[in-house]
């Protein structure tokens with residue numbers, strides 16, 4: 341059986357081979373390539389498009405996240421899933437969740453928007469952040485206005501690297517409003533690969549931040565665990 | 569020469585009275601008029617109003633001003649209920665609609681309520697058909713039976729909701745409404761997760777069906793229950809009852825009432841529906857603290873089908889209830 345997570349930007353497939361977790365990731369529009377030759381009866385799905393792909397059973401990404409995260413951190417208290425189009429905060433202890441899907445700031449889409457503006461690859465945001473000496477204040481909580489604020493800071497003399505670091509802090513603050521009191525949080529989702537963002541989150545949240553080895557495949561793994 | 573007595577059988581047309589929230593329909597009928605809840609057309613209206621905070625008030629205001637809803641007079645429930653309605657009601661009044669503002673007492677004072685009902689009755693030209701009070705009391709008893717039936721799976725939650733929400737104005741047509749409720753067919757529904765829907769009603773016309781399809785059976789609709797549980801056959805009796813309209817009373821009062829209802833209906837979880845730009849959203853954290861049930865808060869904005877984002881939350885909530 342395979343776990344298939346088809347989200348708004350990426351499709352992830354997970355299976356277990358001799359006790360080892362194996363996976364493949366591609367972009368959403370290529371999801372079919374992942375499951376070529378696999379019968380729908382052997383697929384359990386999750387993610388935004390969970391019901392649009394062949395599947396034997398499906399599960400929301402919120403429940404899948406809990407089961408996937410437990411594999412790595414059995415006592416996880418709060419899970420923060422920063423996805424392409426939304427951010428989800430799951431309070432595992434209190435059976436509660438919050439989703440920000442109304443505003444792009446605080447989602448992967450905003451980071452992509454910023455990377456496009458600076459004409460850099462998404463993965464470069466993290467390395468550029470590390471080179472910043474100062475962190476300018478970017479206070480706007482709206483993605484579009486945050487970008488104009490970033491431009492003002494560039495004009496005002498901050499470097500590209502510093503402005504990107506400032507943006508990561510603004511992003512982290514936006515997410516922090518959604519996070520309940522807890523000793524630690526687990527970060528998942530492709531966006532978590534951005535070390536600059538993670539550094540800003542650690543600094544803003546002042547909590548222990550745990551990240552599984554492959555944060556992007558957690559929901560696919562969770563679907564698999566839930567149904568097996 | 570035989571004198572013929574000329575009998576003129578001229579029927580005065582029944583006045584259509586727009587209402588913006590709970591206004592005792594028995595009093596409107598007893599005054600010889602017919603109530604029309606301006607909210608009831610909104611969920612399937614697909615209207616996207618221009619200048620808006622809450623879509624409910626913005627849409628009825630726009631439809632009234634543009635004469636897409638025709639009413640002879642309007643009663644705006646303001647004090648103790650909704651300040652957006654108070655402002656949009658005044659805008660409707662400024663467009664030339666004969667408007668009366670109706671206030672509930674925050675402290676539940678029955679004498680104040682009585683004075684409001686007297687003023688309302690005067691505005692409507694006085695009580696002409698007192699027999700309507702009893703007729704409507706009987707109908708509301710039917711409403712309570714419908715509510716009980718859906719609570720034990722004898723009626724679908726969507727059908728029960730559609731009927732109960734119409735008790736605000738009884739469709740403006742007592743014989744027609746009576747006929748309609750007598751045609752409701754009993755079923756046998758396997759109740760999965762028993763859900764209380766608190767807050768204002770969802771602006772999505774298919775919400776109850778969607779919830780049901782995702783394994784959530786709504787056994788309590790907070791606002792429609794207010795429509796059927798209040799009544800009276802005199803102004804004094806009505807005053808003593810309607811002064812406890814929970815939405816107009818302090819939160820503690822409403823929460824105590826909710827606790828009893830949720831216990832009585834053995835609910836497994838609560839969905840708190842909130843409307844964009846509505847003050848009731850501010851109550852969410854208190855509801856969460858005081859009501860000891862798993863709770864999902866959702867927020868709607870414009871009318872139409874239940875959007876995908878809300879469906880995801882409902883489904884995740886169901887999975888959560890299954891887990892605990």
Ligand code: SF4
Pocket residue numbers: 622623624625649650651652653768843845846847848
């Ligand atoms: S939803 Fe809130 S703001 Fe809108 S009409 Fe109802 S009480 Fe007023």
